[in-house]
Amino acid sequence: MRYVPTLNDDSLGNGLKLSATLHFLMFLFLYFGLPHLIPPLPSHHEPVPFEIVAIADITNVRVAENPEEEKQLPPPPAPEPKPQAAALAQPKAEEVEALKPKPMEKPKPPAEKPAPQQDLLGSVLKNVAKLKQTEEVKNADQKTDAKTSAPSTPGLAPALSSRLTITEEDALRRQIGQCWNPPIGARDVQSLVVEISIDVNPDRTVADVDIVDKGRYASDSFFRAAADAAVRAVRNPKCSPLELAPDKYEQWKRIDFTFDPRDML
Amino acid sequence: MRSIQGFVALVALAVLGFANPARAEIKIDITRGVVEPIPIAIPSFFGAAASESQYGRDIADVVSADLVRSGLFSAVDPRSFVQDANSLLVQPHFADWRVLNAQALVVGKIEMQSDGRLKVEFRLWDVFSEQQMTGLAYFSIPNNWRRVAHIVADAIYKRITGEDGYFDTRVVYIAETGPLDKRVKRLAIMDQDGENNRVLSDGRAMVLTPRFSPTMQQITYMAYYNNRPRVYLFNIDTGAQTVLGDFDHMTFAPRFSPGGNRVVFALSEGGNSNIYTMDLRTHHIQKLTSGSAISSAPCFSPDGQHITFESDRGGSQQIYVMNEDGSNVQRISFGEGNYGTPVWSPRGDLIAFTKMHDGMFYIGVMRPDGSGERELVEAWHAEGPTWAPNGRVLMYFKEAPSSHGSTPHLYSVDLTGYNEREIQTPTDASDPAWSPLLP
Numbered sequence: 001m002r003y004v005p006t007l008n009d010d011s012l013g014n015g016l017k018l019s020a021t022l023h024f025l026m027f028l029f030l031y032f033g034l035p036h037l038i039p040p041l042p043s044h045h046e047p048v049p050f051e052i053v054a055i056a057d058i059t060n061v062r063v064a065e066n067p068e069e070e071k072q073l074p075p076p077p078a079p080e081p082k083p084q085a086a087a088l089a090q091p092k093a094e095e096v097e098a099l100k101p102k103p104m105e106k107p108k109p110p111a112e113k114p115a116p117q118q119d120l121l122g123s124v125l126k127n128v129a130k131l132k133q134t135e136e137v138k139n140a141d142q143k144t145d146a147k148t149s150a151p152s153t154p155g156l157a158p159a160l161s162s163r164l165t166i167t168e169e170d171a172l173r174r175q176i177g178q179c180w181n182p183p184i185g186a187r188d189v190q191s192l193v194v195e196i197s198i199d200v201n202p203d204r205t206v207a208d209v210d211i212v213d214k215g216r217y218a219s220d221s222f223f224r225a226a227a228d229a230a231v232r233a234v235r236n237p238k239c240s241p242l243e244l245a246p247d248k249y250e251q252w253k254r255i256d257f258t259f260d261p262r263d264m265l
Numbered sequence: 266m267r268s269i270q271g272f273v274a275l276v277a278l279a280v281l282g283f284a285n286p287a288r289a290e291i292k293i294d295i296t297r298g299v300v301e302p303i304p305i306a307i308p309s310f311f312g313a314a315a316s317e318s319q320y321g322r323d324i325a326d327v328v329s330a331d332l333v334r335s336g337l338f339s340a341v342d343p344r345s346f347v348q349d350a351n352s353l354l355v356q357p358h359f360a361d362w363r364v365l366n367a368q369a370l371v372v373g374k375i376e377m378q379s380d381g382r383l384k385v386e387f388r389l390w391d392v393f394s395e396q397q398m399t400g401l402a403y404f405s406i407p408n409n410w411r412r413v414a415h416i417v418a419d420a421i422y423k424r425i426t427g428e429d430g431y432f433d434t435r436v437v438y439i440a441e442t443g444p445l446d447k448r449v450k451r452l453a454i455m456d457q458d459g460e461n462n463r464v465l466s467d468g469r470a471m472v473l474t475p476r477f478s479p480t481m482q483q484i485t486y487m488a489y490y491n492n493r494p495r496v497y498l499f500n501i502d503t504g505a506q507t508v509l510g511d512f513d514h515m516t517f518a519p520r521f522s523p524g525g526n527r528v529v530f531a532l533s534e535g536g537n538s539n540i541y542t543m544d545l546r547t548h549h550i551q552k553l554t555s556g557s558a559i560s561s562a563p564c565f566s567p568d569g570q571h572i573t574f575e576s577d578r579g580g581s582q583q584i585y586v587m588n589e590d591g592s593n594v595q596r597i598s599f600g601e602g603n604y605g606t607p608v609w610s611p612r613g614d615l616i617a618f619t620k621m622h623d624g625m626f627y628i629g630v631m632r633p634d635g636s637g638e639r640e641l642v643e644a645w646h647a648e649g650p651t652w653a654p655n656g657r658v659l660m661y662f663k664e665a666p667s668s669h670g671s672t673p674h675l676y677s678v679d680l681t682g683y684n685e686r687e688i689q690t691p692t693d694a695s696d697p698a699w700s701p702l703l704p
Contacts, residue, residue, distance in 0.1 A: 126682025127639040129627065164291060173293055180298030183426050185657055185680045187612050209394075225427030228391070228398075233298070235393035237363050256292045263296040 125184070125265065164244070164251055171243045172255075180233035182261045183225050192226035194259040198234050202249055204241035206234050230259040300681070302339035303425065304366050305332060309343075310373030310387065311350035317375040320410055321350070324385060325373065327414035331432040331458065332421060335658070336684030341367045362392045369398070371421060383407045389421050399424045411460065412703070419702075431653035432457060435700045436660065437475045437484055438675060440464060441693040445670045450695075452486065454501070457653075457699070459689045465499065474518060474649075477700045480525040484698075485509065487517045496530050498545075510543055510550065518562050523569045529553075531561040540574055540591070553591030562606045565589070566613060566633070573597075573607040573616055573633070584618055586633060597635030602627075606649065609633070611701075612656030615680075619648045619661075628661050630680070641682040646671065651699045656680075660688065662695040 164172075186192060195212040209231050216223045233239065234257065244252045307329045310321030332338040347361045353372045362370050373387035386402040401420055403413050412433060419430025440453035452466040452475055466472055466488075475486035484499045496509040496519040509519065509528060517538075519530040526545055531538045540553040540563045554560045558578035565572055573586045584598040584607045598604040602622025609616050613633075620627040620640065626647040629640040647663040657680050664671040673695040675688040688694075 125639060125680075126641060128643045128682065129629075129640040169291070169293060173295055176293070177295050177298050180295055181301055181303060182298050183428075184300055186427055187614055187656070220427075221423065222427035225425060228425070232368055232391070232393055233295075236368075237393075238366075251290045254290070258292070258294045259298075260294060260296050261298065264298065264300070 164248060168243075168245055168248075175239050175243045176233050176257065179236035179239035180229065180259060182229050182259065182264070183222070184261060184264055186222050186225070188222070189226075189261055190265060192223055192261065194223070194227045194230040195256065196227070196230050196234070196259070197254060197256050200242060200244070200253055200255060202253075204244050204246070204252075206240065206242070209234060226259070230257065233259070300683075302333075302337055303368050304341050305329075305338045305369040305371065305421075306341040306346065306362055306365065306367035306392075307332075307343075307371045308346055308348075308350050308353060310375050310385070311354055312375040314377065317377055320383060320385075320407065321373065321375045324375070324410055324414040324417065325371075327411060327458075328371065328418045328421070331415060331418035334458065334686060335422065336679050336686075337422075337426060341365050357390055357392075359390075359392050359395045367392050369421075369425060371417075373417070377407075378404065381406070383410060383413070385410075385413050385417065387417055387420075389424055411456070415456070415458075428657055429655045429702065431655045431658060431699075431702070433703050434654060435461075435703070436651075436675075436688075436697050437465075437477060437700070438662075438690070438694045438697040439472060439475065440690070441673065441695060442468075452484070452499070453690075453692075453694070455690070462691055465501070465504075474696055476520045476698050478521045478525045479523055479701055481700060481704060483521075483525070485519040485521060485528055487519065496528070498528075510548070520564050522565050523567050529563040529565060529572060531563065540572065542589075551590075553587070554594075560585075564607055564609050566609045567611050568613065571609075571633070573609055575605040575607060584616065584631075584635075586616075597631065597633065598638075599635060600638055608650050608652060610652050610656040611654050614656070617650040617652065617659055619650065628659065628678070630659075639682065641678050641680075642676075642685065646673075649696050651697050653677075653699050654701045660697045660699055662697060 182192070183189065197210045197212065198206050199208040199210075201207045211217050211227045211231065213223070213227075217227050218224075242252070307325050309318070309325045312318035312321040329340045333340050345365050347365075348358050350372075352358075354374055357370055357372060359370075368391075370390040370392050371387055372390065373385065376384040376386070378384055382404045383406065384402060384404050386400075388400040389398040390396070391398050399420060401417075403416060405413050415432040415434075418432040422428070422430040422432070434457045435454055436457055437452060437454045440451045441448055442451075443449045448471075449468045450471045450473065451464050451468045452472045453462060453464045455462040465484075471489045473487045475484050477484060482500055482502055484501060486497055486499065487494055488497050494515045494517060495512075496516040497506050498509055499506045509516065509530070512532060515533045517531050517533070519528050521528055522542070527542050528545060529540065529542045532541050536559075537557050538559050538561055539555060540560050542551045542553060543549070553563075553572065554574075554576070556578060558576050559582075560574055560576040560578065563572050563574040570589055571586055572589055573584060575582055576585050577583075578585075579596060582603040582605055583596055584604045585594050585596050587594040597616070598618070600620070600622075602620050604618050604620050606619045607616045608618070610630075615630045615637075616633055617628065617630050620629055626644050627640040628642040628644075628647050628650050629638060631638040641659065642661070642663070644663045645665050647661055650659045650661045652659060658677050659680070660675060660677045662673045663676050664673040672693045675690060675694045675697050676685055677688060678685040688697075
């Protein structure tokens with residue numbers, strides 16, 4: 001016997017209900033779902049925090065001023081010429097035993113900030129023939145300088161809020177740059193790139209300085225001079241305490257510096 | 266089993282990767298600093314007796330003057346010193362010196378020995394690190410105190426800059442006296458700081474272009490005796506003067522080879538001149554250039570392998586470099602104007618020159634391949650650059666026009682182009698030549 005559905009049949013009523021429900025759901029899906037299959041044009045962004053990075057548009061390099069006239073004593077009466085060999089017995093050099101230094105004292109904070117420096121030229125090496133032209137294009141140079149202070153990349157990625165910002169890194173870079181006086185006239189100065197690591201106290205003073213390439217420090221007098229200049233830069237009381245955000249100690253308790261005079265040549 | 270090995274390897278990698286707790290989170294590149302003199306404090310060297318303490322004051326003054334003159338140091342004002350010389354010998358109070366902004370501190374002591382010699386002892390301290398950088402003692406006869414001071418200054422300079430010093434050196438130059446139309450030009454010698462001036466020739470013959478031998482005992486120069494310009498050798502110790510070779514023509518622009526055994530010079534033949542060398546032991550003469558051009562002002566490279574010289578063979582006066590046997594001649598100056606008197610730096614990296622352009626004179630430097638040309642000095646008239654033995658400083662003579670005629674004086678300038686200073690001489694002076702470090 002064949003089954004013939006009737007209007008009063010429960011199974012028919014169930015089917016209709018199911019069908020109506022499904023259609024309703026389909027309708028809902030088409031109405032609300034479809035537009036979302038095509039990504040809507042962005043009307044607004046989540047707020048992204050950003051900052052305007054104050055990269056220095058003035059370099060730290062000061063043009064050397066003309067030295068003051070040196071006051072010299074009038075030449076003494078000409079001494080009697082003597083045979084050099086007799087008069088100038090070669091003085092002999094002897095090493096003097098090193099005195100033991102006292103324990104390190106904490107450097108004091110600077111009494112006053114150094115005045116902002118004027119100036120200046122890309123290279124610190126003077127070329128009188130180019131000086132006139134250079135002044136005309138000084139503004140252009142300063143823009144170029146700004147690009148050279150690109151931020152360094154942090155190593156491991158800590159939480160965004162605890163990382164030093166570009167501004168903070170640049171402030172530190174500028175601060176130490178003002179205390180860094182590299183031996184710029186040395187031969188092959190471009191090869192005198194010094195890496196040092198410093199341990200920083202929570203009060204932002206320098207606790208310890210470590211020169212990375214100790215072998216070269218011991219064997220190369222030019223490198224030793226360059227490394228000493230780098231150490232003096234971070235130890236200089238004028239640059240203490242370091243310009244660092246006090247709440248990010250975990251980030252700056254150890255800092256690696258690379259001192260490379262390439263932008264001064 | 267394999268998975269356990271893999272796990273172990275992963276753990277090992279992780280341990281290696283994160284084992285270094287000292288790894289810095291921040292890396293800062295510093296590519297721009299300042300160029301300013303290093304503040305150095307040089308108190309009088311301590312002496313117990315009055316005579317010793319007088320030497321102590323004098324030596325500290327000379328050391329300080331040398332270092333300041335280099336342009337790389339500034340002297341902290343002695344009136345601001347807090348710690349006295351005696352207590353410094355025990356231990357410097359570094360905090361006191363930091364307040365004065367001193368970065369380096371020199372502490373010295375003078376002691377007269379029982380044999381009459383002077384003992385001069387000093388220590389160089391790094392004020393920030395509170396470390397001794399160097400400490401040396403010298404013994405010498407008391408009259409020699411000025412030289413000892415220069416040697417101390419050289420040691421400090423070397424330790425802080427990395428370069429050899431140049432304070433224990435002398436300069437020969439031409440002392441000029443008399444009216445401009447009847448100038449007397451005599452050979453003179455002095456310490457590099459202008460002290461101990463001595464005149465070496467009597468003024469009857471005009472002397473030009475003196476040059477030091479690397480061995481220090483000899484000077485070579487051109488002199489006019491009986492109106493014949495010739496190259497001479499002069500022994501500083503004995504005063505003996507000999508003529509270099511016996512040529513029919515004029516010889517000029519002499520210079521020693523780095524070993525001091527040869528002299529390179531120019532010899533005029535008719536309207537042109539060429540470069541020759543002469544071996545001082547064998548008197549063997551070698552002609553290095555030929556042709557109808559004027560080639561002059563030769564100078565050896567410090568390794569003795571090359572010679573730089575000026576020549577107008579290309580139509581205008583320019584600088585050339587050739588091998589020491591005269592082969593492989595290359596022009597290296599290509600800027601505007603005429604270039605002359607090339608002088609190879611003792612450290613080999615640069616050639617100094619005189620340039621004339623647009624009615625002005627320049628003292629400049631370029632690399633031996635002609636690149637990196639920089640003009641350090643511009644003047645109405647400037648000529649005759651000579652290098653300090655460390656290749657860091659140039660001396661030359663310069664004159665400016667004035668109503669009563671111009672008079673030349675000696676000047677020095679740092680390789681960076683800064684710190685130009687006049688060297689005081691008793692008379693007008695030209696043509697300086699810097700000695701090597703005294704032996």
